Amino acid sequence: MQALPRRQQEVLQATVRHYVDTMEPVGSSILVRRFGLPASPATVRSAMGALELKGLLTQPHPSAGRVPSQLGYRHYVNCLLPAPGAAASQLERELAGLSLQWAALDDLLLQLARRLADLTGLLSLITRPQGQQPQLQALRLVPSGDRLLVFLVESATASSSLNLRLPAAVRAEVPALERWTTAQLDQQINVGRLDWSTLPPQLRSSGSLLRQGLRSHRQARPQEQEGAVSLGLGGLLSQPEFSRSESLRPLLQLVEEDPQQLLQADGAGAISGVWIGLEHPHPALRDCAVVQAPYRTGSGGQGQVALVGPMRMAYATARAAVQSVATILQQLLG
Numbered sequence: 001m002q003a004l005p006r007r008q009q010e011v012l013q014a015t016v017r018h019y020v021d022t023m024e025p026v027g028s029s030i031l032v033r034r035f036g037l038p039a040s041p042a043t044v045r046s047a048m049g050a051l052e053l054k055g056l057l058t059q060p061h062p063s064a065g066r067v068p069s070q071l072g073y074r075h076y077v078n079c080l081l082p083a084p085g086a087a088a089s090q091l092e093r094e095l096a097g098l099s100l101q102w103a104a105l106d107d108l109l110l111q112l113a114r115r116l117a118d119l120t121g122l123l124s125l126i127t128r129p130q131g132q133q134p135q136l137q138a139l140r141l142v143p144s145g146d147r148l149l150v151f152l153v154e155s156a157t158a159s160s161s162l163n164l165r166l167p168a169a170v171r172a173e174v175p176a177l178e179r180w181t182t183a184q185l186d187q188q189i190n191v192g193r194l195d196w197s198t199l200p201p202q203l204r205s206s207g208s209l210l211r212q213g214l215r216s217h218r219q220a221r222p223q224e225q226e227g228a229v230s231l232g233l234g235g236l237l238s239q240p241e242f243s244r245s246e247s248l249r250p251l252l253q254l255v256e257e258d259p260q261q262l263l264q265a266d267g268a269g270a271i272s273g274v275w276i277g278l279e280h281p282h283p284a285l286r287d288c289a290v291v292q293a294p295y296r297t298g299s300g301g302q303g304q305v306a307l308v309g310p311m312r313m314a315y316a317t318a319r320a321a322v323q324s325v326a327t328i329l330q331q332l333l334g
Helices: 008-022 029-034 041-053 070-080 086-096 104-118 168-187 201-225 233-237 245-257 317-331
Strands: 123-127 138-144 147-152 160-163 228-231 275-276 288-296 300-310
Touching: 008 029, 008 041, 029 041, 029 228, 041 201, 070 275, 070 317, 086 104, 086 317, 104 123, 104 300, 104 317, 123 233, 138 168, 138 233, 147 201, 147 300, 160 201, 168 201, 233 245, 300 317
Parallel strands: none
Antiparallel strands: 123 228, 123 300, 138 147, 147 160, 275 288, 288 300
């Protein structure tokens, strides 16, 4: 974006900060007093008029002060964003000591989404990794009567189990089949996969049973991994822009039914990881801002971390927070 004169930069930055804090239109005298701008109210008033002509500020009413426009927020995010505050730094320190102490991926995502929502008062949203190719790390076979319990470990945060019918005729093959699968996974030739062409002939019956069970399990996984974890609706409802539930309905419907439309892969179309107002292609977000960052897993999956709120948000803190969470997810799931 075209650079602004220094005075206009100071005035736009101060106006955004004031409006984010108070949601009140502001005049030149208040900006001078509150932020100690090194200029007279008349000089600041002139700068505000110039910013309004450029479309960066707007005046809700003829007698009111000015507020940032969508374009004004965009210029602020691109050119004038300050360093993130103490809250974002504290979150980064907390995440640095995080370890994988959860039994499942969703537990980890819930913990991080809750922390994001608590920190910012916005709606936090973390999509589950998509497009990942599960890599089997360990497999255990436990006969139980006429059933075969199969325990699968695919990563430090992903484990599952199968419950297969076990014919009596193949029960004796189970210990040898487990030794074969363990040897396969230890070889690291076909990482995370079993080379069924090397299955010994004497294990053909039990191997066929296990192979079919694993195939059905893989086919079911994409449906299990869809969607997102979201928290912070209460904080969003407390924002004056969303005081009426009707204004939130399209957004909540989108989050519940198709969060991938809200968080496009790689933030496609977003500038600096931030959507502001009508920049977002979905009409449910026309009055909102979305700050997002991608994360990737070691098995090739990709997800998104985001905060959703009004255009009047603390962008520096929001952007630093989603980036911190995306970074720790990539480290833990890498």
